[in-house]
Amino acid sequence: MKDMGWQALWWHHFFLLWSTIDAQTRYSIPEELKHGSVVGNLAKDLGLTLTEISERALRVASESGEQYFRVDAGRGELLVNDRIDREALCGQSASCVLPLQLVLEKPLSLHRIEVEIQDINDNPPKFYTEELFLNISETAVVGTRFPLESAEDSDVGGNSVKSYTLTKNECFTLKMKEVEDGKTVPELVLEKSLDREIKAVHQLRLTALDGGNPVKSGTSTITITVLDVNDNFPVFEKNSYRVSLLENTAKGSFVIKVAATDADEGPNGEIEFSFGARTPDSVLTLFNINPSSGEIILKGDLDYERETSYKIEITAKDKGSPEMQSHCRLQIDVIDVNDNKPEIILTSEPQPVREDAPGGTVVALLNVRDADSVNNSKVTLQISKGSPFKLKTSFSNNYALITSGPLDREKVSDYHVEITATDSGSPPLSSKRIVSVRITDVNDNPPVFTQKSYNVYLKENGVPGSILFSVSASDLDSGENAKISYSILDSKVQDVSVSSYVYMNSENGSIYSMHSFDYEKLKVFEIHVQAKDQGSPSLSSNATVHVFILDQNDNAPAVIYPSSAALGSLSHQRMPRSAKAGHLVTKVTAVDADSGHNAWISYRLAEATDASLFSVNLYTGEVRTKRAVSEQDDSSQRLILxxxxxxEPLQSATVTVSILLEDALHEPISELRLHKASEPSKKSGRITLYLILSLASVSVLSLLTFVILAVKCMRSSRSSGSCCCMRRQDSEDYKNPNRNLQIQLNTDGPIKYVEVLGGDMMSQSQSFRSCMSPMSEYSDFTLIKPSSTTDFKEVISVLDASLPDSTWTFESQQVTPNRWTATSRVSKAETHTAVNHSGFAKYKIKA
Incomplete structure (x- = not known):
């Protein structure tokens, strides 16, 4: 029957008695439930599915520190995890509520529920002492009341002590006396005068009954000894005393003084004070009473958080025989002092945050509590300045740490957020908590080359497969987002893909040649390289590598005049025996396909039939006589130049010149000059016409050039916003090099000519226009500056075939490393020039 009654009570309290109070869920369960008992269905009450509970890792965080409950993720139910003793948790408090926090991860969220622990009648009433001894004088008046010990019951409400019973006897009855706080205490009432001679000792049994079902009880034995004589009790000035103490009151401080009087005289009237027999040790360790004066002194440390008040029974006994005593109650209230710092508790550990996380992203959950009371427990939180985070209030001292500004992992990868909690006490107390937040990387930085463009200087004729250059890029991101691969963007070099010339190592950015380069064919080209990271989406940047081919001396000088030397390295020349010293015999002209110092040419007479007769100019290649020709000189002279x-290394070539010495070579020339002089009037008109045509051509050409340049400058300035004259682009520098062209009109008596000066080192051709003499049948011609030996030979060949021997002369000046050569004038048969690619050549074509 007991088991059935217990089960009925259990089910009566257990069935779901949850309600929502202030938007919170509350369950009610009886204490002492078995492990695994169901408290309530969280899935249903919180509106969550079983899948959400499992995936989001629903867990219980108890504010009391003890894990009395757990969550069954499979069924979504809140279960009892440990034995719950209401008396241990809440003592004699009328209400016993356990606040719980339910934490959901991914994303973080917090729910608060309350579980009310209902009392069951699991504790019987107990007396502090199992046997009470009373000494009552036989002179005691009928109706006199003697206070008895009250029983204590750990249960509350209806399960606490409800009534007392006393065994039947002739002299005493039991009455209840109401005291403060609505409590009642039992008193023994004398119903009949005592007679010690008839009965000196009375044995009674006091029984305390609670209101539970079934009823529990406790008993105490009362032994009454009938005494004689001393028939006056000490009387207290007050039935109850009350005093308040600050919890930080120093030891040894005076608390209160109680006072009592006794109408008897002598020893029967002398009073001694003491704490009641039921005074607990917690009071005895804190307070001390002076037996003679009744002064109560504090001898321990008060703690409001441990106990807010103390109720003490004080006894006053006289020294009569038998002794008489009376009782009063003292209540000491402890006043709270702000002596506890606020405590910051992380409900959930901070999660890593992406650097592109939007504002308001929850990083961590926390709550704060203070063991003090009233204003001393009111806490405010502050977060360290300068961090992109802030605190958002949730409920009941619960907060969420959220993002409040942009994040950049490349600037700050880890934040140590300092949170300060300060209460409202006087003086206020505070505590700090560091919350570490890690920022995770997002691919928001492209690779960056060390330079936007690179200049590489490469010698020609290098070994294929050798490394040309290595580019390098860096990425501020981390992990895969910072892994860089290199590649060459497709472009054209002389209408051929650049990949035919070079290839690149994608891992380290090294560029290798596919074959050797020839400066005479390719002087400069560009490689457009790209660096791309491995992020998603990937980011990239480009750079340009300018490759300049450096000339090597890999071409020997090539003779372009005399033209017959091209066929067999042998040239036949004629000169009169009447030639004087310094007579120009011929001029050897050679070119070198190299550039710079590698193309500086010098001439030397290696062998000669008569070394005393001829000399050659070191820089111009002019062969002249060193002395006058004598009759003894051989008519056939042979020179090797x-x-x-x-x-470096030096390259050379040789040419053989065969010279035939002839007599009277000057007579035909004299006759020709006389013939020319006889017809001045006939040719003068033609010379004037040629001069006018030349001037008009030059003027028209200059005007057209000026107009074209002006239009181009206007278009360029519109597109780029800058003056075209001040802008320079690398690609145009190679395609359209600067030109230095001077056109000069000269007169030399009856001979008219146009002088053209060119200083272009990169151009491949130059044009020359000239007026011929009146004797010439040709008005103009074009001379192309050679880019190779063969081209220049062809020009000379055309020139030889086009003009009569006596109509023009070719005059040249050449810049040498240290000097200018003198100008020489020779006939058509002797015309020659030296071409230097890196020098400044001046050509005069005279009619």
Whole structure:
């Protein structure tokens, strides 16, 4: 029957008695439930599915520190995890509520529920002492009341002590006396005068009954000894005393003084004070009473958080025989002092945050509590300045740490957020908590080359497969977002894909040649490289590598005049025996396909039939007589000239000149000059016409050039916003090099000519226009500056075939490393020039 009654009570309290109070869920359960008992269905009450509970890792965080409950993720139910003793948790408090926090991860959220623990009648009433001894004088008046010990019951409400019973006897009855706080205490009432001689000792049994079902009880034995004589009790000035103490009151401080009087005289009237027999040790360790004066002194440390008040029974006994005593109650209230710092508790550990997380992203959940009361427990939170985070209030001292500004992992990868909690006490107390937040990387930085463009200087004729250059890029991101691969963007070099010339190592950015380069064919080209990271989406940046091919001395000088030397390295020349010293015999002209110092040419006479007769100019290649020709000189002279460049290693070539000495070579020339002089009037008109045509051509050409340049400048300035004259682009520098062209009109008596000066080092051709003499049948011609030996030979060949021997002369000046050569004038048969790619050549074509 007991088991059935217990089960009925259990089910009566257990069935779901939850309600929502202030938007919170509350369950009610009886204490002492078995492990695994169901408290309530969280899935249903919180509106969550079982899948959400499992995936979001629903867990219980108890504010009391003890894990009395757990969550069954499979069924979504809140279960009892440990034995719950209401008396241990809440003592004699009328209400016993356990606040719980339910934490959901991914994303973080917090729910608060309350579980009310209902009392069951699991504790019987107990007396502090199992046997009470009373000494009552036989002179005691009928109706006199003797206070008895009250029983204590750990249960509350209806399960606490409800009534007392006393065994039947002739002299005493039991009455209840109401005291403060609505409590009642039992008193023994004398119903009949005592007679010690008839009965000196009375044995009674006091029984305390609670209101539970079934009823529990406790008993105490009362032994009454009938005494004689001393028939007056000490009387207290007050039935109850009350005093308040600050919890930080110093030891040894005076608390209160109680006072009592006794109408008897002598020892029967002398009073001694003491704490009641039921005074607990917690009071005895804190307070001390002076037996003679009744002064109560504090001898321990008060703690409001441990106990807010103390109720003490004080006894006053006289020294009569038998002794008489009376009782009063003292209540000591402890006043709270702000002596506890606020405590910050992380409900959930901070989660890593992406650097592109939007504002308001929850990082961590926390709550704060203070063991003090009233204003001393009111806490405000502050967050360290300068961090992109803030606190958002949730409910009941619960907060969420959220993002409040943009994040950049490349600037700050870890934040140590300092949170300060300060209460409202006087003086206020505070505590700090560091919350570490890690920022995770997002691919928001492209790779960056060390330079936007690179200049690489490469010698020609290098070994294929050798490394040309290595580019390098860096990425501020981390992990895969910072892994860089290199590649070459497709572009054209002389209408051929750049990949035919070079290839690149994608891992380290090294560029390798596919074959050797020839400066005479390719002087400069560009490689457009790209660096791309491995992020998603990937980011990239580009750079340009300018490759300049450096000339090597890999071309020997080539003779372009005399033209017959091209066929067999042998040239036949004629000269009169009447030639004087310094007579120009011929001029050897050679070119070198190299550039710079490698193309500086010098001439030397290697062998000669008569070395005393001829000399050659070191820089111009002019062969002149060193002395006048004598009759004894052989009519056939043979010269071998060596032509060398200035490169390393040195390259050379030779040409053989055969000279035939003839008599009276000047007579035909004299007759021709006389013939020319006889017809001045006939040719003068033609010379004037040629001069006018030349001037008009030059003027028209200059005007057209000026107009074209002006239009181009206007278009360029509109597109780029800058003056075209001040802008320079690398690609145009190679395609359209600067030109230095001077056109000069000269007169030399009856001979008219146009002088053209060119200083272009990169151009491949130059045009010259000239007026011929009146004797010439040709008005103009075009001379192309050679880019190779063969081209210039062809020009000379055309020139030889186009004009009569006596109609023009070719005059040249050449810049040498240290000097200018003198101008020489020779006939058509002797015309020649030296072409230097890196020098400044001046050509005069005279009619």
């Amino acid at each position: 060596e032509i060398k460049d200035d490169g």
